[in-house]
Amino acid sequence: MSTSTATGSRRRRHGAVSPWAPYLFVAPFVVLFLLFLVAPIVVAFVNSLFSRQSSGLGFGGSSIEFVGLANFVRAFADRDFLVGFPRVLLYGAVQVPVMMTIAAFFALLFDTALVKARRFFQFTVFLPYAVPSVIAALLWGFLYQPSVSPVLQFFESIGITLSPLASTVVLWSIANVALWSLVGINMIILFSALQSVPREMYEAARIDGAGEVRTALQIKLPMIAPAVLLTTLSSIIGTLQLFNEPQVLQTITSNIPSDYTPNMAIYATSTLGKDPHLASAMAVILGLATLVVSLLVLAANKRTTNRAGHGL
Amino acid sequence: MLAGAVAVAGIAACSPEEGAGTSGEPVEIEFWGWVPGLEDLVAQWNEENPDVQVAFHRMTGDDGQKVEAAVDAGAGPDLVQLSTHNLPDYVIAERVQDITDYVADDESNYTPASWASVSFDGRVFGVPQGIGPAATMYRHDIFAEHGIEFPTTWTEYLDAARALQEADEDLYIANLSPSEMGQWLQEIQQAEGSWYGIADDAWTVGVDDEGSQLVAERWQTLLDEGLVTTEPMWTPEYWSLVNNGSIASITYAAWFPSILAENASGLAGQWSIAPMPTNEGSTNGGDSGGAAVVVLANAEQPAAAAEFASWLNGSDDTQEALITVGGLFPSTQNGLASPALLQENEFYGGQVINEVFIEAAENTPATWVEGPNFGFIQTTILDEFARVVNGDQTFAEALDVTQEAAVADLENRGLEVAAP
Numbered sequence: 203m204s205t206s207t208a209t210g211s212r213r214r215r216h217g218a219v220s221p222w223a224p225y226l227f228v229a230p231f232v233v234l235f236l237l238f239l240v241a242p243i244v245v246a247f248v249n250s251l252f253s254r255q256s257s258g259l260g261f262g263g264s265s266i267e268f269v270g271l272a273n274f275v276r277a278f279a280d281r282d283f284l285v286g287f288p289r290v291l292l293y294g295a296v297q298v299p300v301m302m303t304i305a306a307f308f309a310l311l312f313d314t315a316l317v318k319a320r321r322f323f324q325f326t327v328f329l330p331y332a333v334p335s336v337i338a339a340l341l342w343g344f345l346y347q348p349s350v351s352p353v354l355q356f357f358e359s360i361g362i363t364l365s366p367l368a369s370t371v372v373l374w375s376i377a378n379v380a381l382w383s384l385v386g387i388n389m390i391i392l393f394s395a396l397q398s399v400p401r402e403m404y405e406a407a408r409i410d411g412a413g414e415v416r417t418a419l420q421i422k423l424p425m426i427a428p429a430v431l432l433t434t435l436s437s438i439i440g441t442l443q444l445f446n447e448p449q450v451l452q453t454i455t456s457n458i459p460s461d462y463t464p465n466m467a468i469y470a471t472s473t474l475g476k477d478p479h480l481a482s483a484m485a486v487i488l489g490l491a492t493l494v495v496s497l498l499v500l501a502a503n504k505r506t507t508n509r510a511g512h513g514l
Numbered sequence: 515m516l517a518g519a520v521a522v523a524g525i526a527a528c529s530p531e532e533g534a535g536t537s538g539e540p541v542e543i544e545f546w547g548w549v550p551g552l553e554d555l556v557a558q559w560n561e562e563n564p565d566v567q568v569a570f571h572r573m574t575g576d577d578g579q580k581v582e583a584a585v586d587a588g589a590g591p592d593l594v595q596l597s598t599h600n601l602p603d604y605v606i607a608e609r610v611q612d613i614t615d616y617v618a619d620d621e622s623n624y625t626p627a628s629w630a631s632v633s634f635d636g637r638v639f640g641v642p643q644g645i646g647p648a649a650t651m652y653r654h655d656i657f658a659e660h661g662i663e664f665p666t667t668w669t670e671y672l673d674a675a676r677a678l679q680e681a682d683e684d685l686y687i688a689n690l691s692p693s694e695m696g697q698w699l700q701e702i703q704q705a706e707g708s709w710y711g712i713a714d715d716a717w718t719v720g721v722d723d724e725g726s727q728l729v730a731e732r733w734q735t736l737l738d739e740g741l742v743t744t745e746p747m748w749t750p751e752y753w754s755l756v757n758n759g760s761i762a763s764i765t766y767a768a769w770f771p772s773i774l775a776e777n778a779s780g781l782a783g784q785w786s787i788a789p790m791p792t793n794e795g796s797t798n799g800g801d802s803g804g805a806a807v808v809v810l811a812n813a814e815q816p817a818a819a820a821e822f823a824s825w826l827n828g829s830d831d832t833q834e835a836l837i838t839v840g841g842l843f844p845s846t847q848n849g850l851a852s853p854a855l856l857q858e859n860e861f862y863g864g865q866v867i868n869e870v871f872i873e874a875a876e877n878t879p880a881t882w883v884e885g886p887n888f889g890f891i892q893t894t895i896l897d898e899f900a901r902v903v904n905g906d907q908t909f910a911e912a913l914d915v916t917q918e919a920a921v922a923d924l925e926n927r928g929l930e931v932a933a934p
Contacts (some may be wrong), residue, residue, distance in 0.1 A: 253926070253927075254607070254927065255927065255928035256606055256927055256928050256929055257928055257929070257930070258715055258716075258929070258930050259635070259712065259715060259716070259717060259929070259930065260602075260605075260606035260886055260927070260928075260929050261605060261606065261634055261635045263606075263608055264606060264607060264608065264927075264928075276926065282897075344750060347749065347750055347751040347754075348751065349750070349751050349754035349755065349758070350750045350751060350754055369904050453693070453746065453748075453749065454746060454749040454750075454751065455746065456692040456693060456744065456746055456899070456900035456903050456904065457900065457904065459897040459900055459901075460893050460896070460897050461897065470893055473576075473579045473582075473889075474579075474889045474890065474892070474893040475887075475889060475890040475893060475923070476582070476603055476607075476887065476889055476890065477890075477923075477926075477927075
């Protein structure tokens with residue numbers, strides 16, 4: 203026993219580590235991951251296989267019964283729920299590229315030596331991110347209502363009538379709120395990635411005769427491709443989870459029904475429709491859809507990077 | 515030793531059941547509600563009843579939805595204020611306790627309709643807290659300016675709406691809010707319709723019954739002819755239309771006048787209150803529904819909780835405060851007899867506004883039946899109404915869609931549904 207203690211202390215003295223150390227350090231993550239990600243998914247899936255059943259008038263009480271995949275069948279038969287998917291995909295197909303382009307534009311702009319007061323402008327672009335999305339939607343909600351919006355009143359005074367809450371444009375009014383909130387954080391991530399690109403490369407490019415624009419597009423952007431992929435992927439996942447902005451704007455317009463996005467439909471089903479089991483089935487479907495879309499994006503990205511690699 | 519401790523704990527848990535004040539520790543009750551001024555009433559109770567101490571939480575936002583999840587998880591407050599429309603769902607899901615034994619003696623103090631709204635299958639599941647008889651608040655200055663009498667029937671109402679539009683194209687007789695259910699319900703009740711009914715131990719669904727279709731036809735005409743605005747209620751845009759004089763009248767429940775006075779304070783003296791217009795050949799009034807205080811499933815002291823709920827809503831001590839501070843229209847006989855009900859209201863030009871609401875309460879038919887899954891029907895019908903306001907379908911079509919969805923949903927819950 204004494205020998206082993208001695209060995210142990212000697213090993214420690216020599217800076218050697220117990221083989222368990224890495225697991226110890228990872229443990230907090232694993233515990234939280236299991237508790238707050240895996241467990242809820244398992245609970246949701248189990249819930250989706252059951253249903254609260256009463257009989258007669260229902261006043262004799264109720265029981266939770268196993269119904270197999272019946273809730274999934276109901277979810278797939280709910281047209282209004284399904285329509286939410288193409289809606290958020292269309293939203294994402296427009297919102298994500300626009301947002302990423304603007305974020306990349308600002309990141310590249312702030313990375314050039316030409317911009318004065320860079321800190322101030324960076325802060326200005328980033329600031330909206332500090333506003334919670336519910337508050338952002340409330341703020342924009344005011345700007346979208348004709349009788350209280352100074353912006354709409356200004357346009358009205360010069361003869362342009364805008365109605366951002368009309369059924370045809372309300373989706374893009376929601377996109378505008380998200381854009382305003384999220385460009386800043388993506389800009390910061392891309393900008394940080396740019397900081398890690400070795401400065402000698404720019405020098406080499408300049409010697410080769412490349413201007414600021416050419417350097418930006420052909421050197422800087424390809425160098426930060428992993429950061430672009432990361433931000434794009436998280437934006438797409440965020441798109442499918444769209445909830446806060448439409449949920450808040452729903453209170454001021456009749457053009458956003460309670461099942462406008464899949465996430466809103468799940469919320470409405472569980473809280474207003476009082477069917478948490480059906481809502482769990484819908485949540486599992488949304489989770490799977492998100493997984494599929496993420497994998498598709500990753501696969502598409504892998505293919506393009508491979509091709510780019512061969513091209514070089 | 516362990517067994518002893520459990521036994522002691524058991525006795526301790528049981529003893530207050532005998533009724534408040536037997537011995538020792540005071541009973542603690544947690545109560546959630548939203549009526550203005552409840553804090554003061556709770557403080558008064560706590561002072562007078564040292565053995566039953568109530569902790570009050572003011573409900574805001576989505577607190578009502580939190581309650582359900584909390585109860586299902588075995589937590590939540592002991593007492594909660596609840597719209598009576600939602601009570602059947604709570605009873606079916608066993609989220610509330612049967613308090614018949616504690617409150618049955620109070621029945622005679624409550625209006626028959628309000629007592630019926632908390633009773634199912636001969637058992638009582640709550641103490642009524644206010645009802646919502648409807649009347650019309652209107653801009654008497656605007657009607658006078660255009661030489662129009664305020665209408666007494668819905669037929670005259672349509673004529674008045676057209677006359678107002680003709681006089682001024684920015685003037686609308688009312689706002690038709692696609693997001694507010696109460697205004698629809700009060701007219702359904704007036705037309706003797708009901709979303710639910712019970713026939714031979716099965717539910718019937720009447721979302722598209724005769725009364726509802728009558729109301730649907732009326733609103734369709736008002737909408738088609740452009741006689742009403744269609745802003746969602748409670749939004750800044752809505753209050754802006756009220757304040758700039760675009761909306762000439764608002765028909766809503768007895769708790770609405772104080773909210774209007776608060777949000778349109780600049781228009782004091784320009785509003786009056788008249789009975790809601792009636793249908794041809796009928797003197798019926800309408801009601802958008804009331805609230806109740808219920809004892810939730812996990813309450814360990816149902817007797818003490820029910821005792822407090824009865825005192826809060828039914829005793830002579832509390833009626834005046836509930837009416838004046840709370841803005842409630844009483845569901846109790848002593849409340850209806852309270853002089854506080856007949857105060858002159860300055861915002862309405864010194865009118866004794868509750869006279870109109872008392873008349874409405876007396877004339878509301880008792881045909882409405884509460885039923886399960888009110889929330890589902892409400893969400894569905896409001897989504898459909900939004901499509902009506904956008905011109906994508908008619909009210910009649912919205913009712914048909916909702917009717918079908920409501921029946922399917924009840925059947926999915928295993929409930930018996932009869933053909934209407």
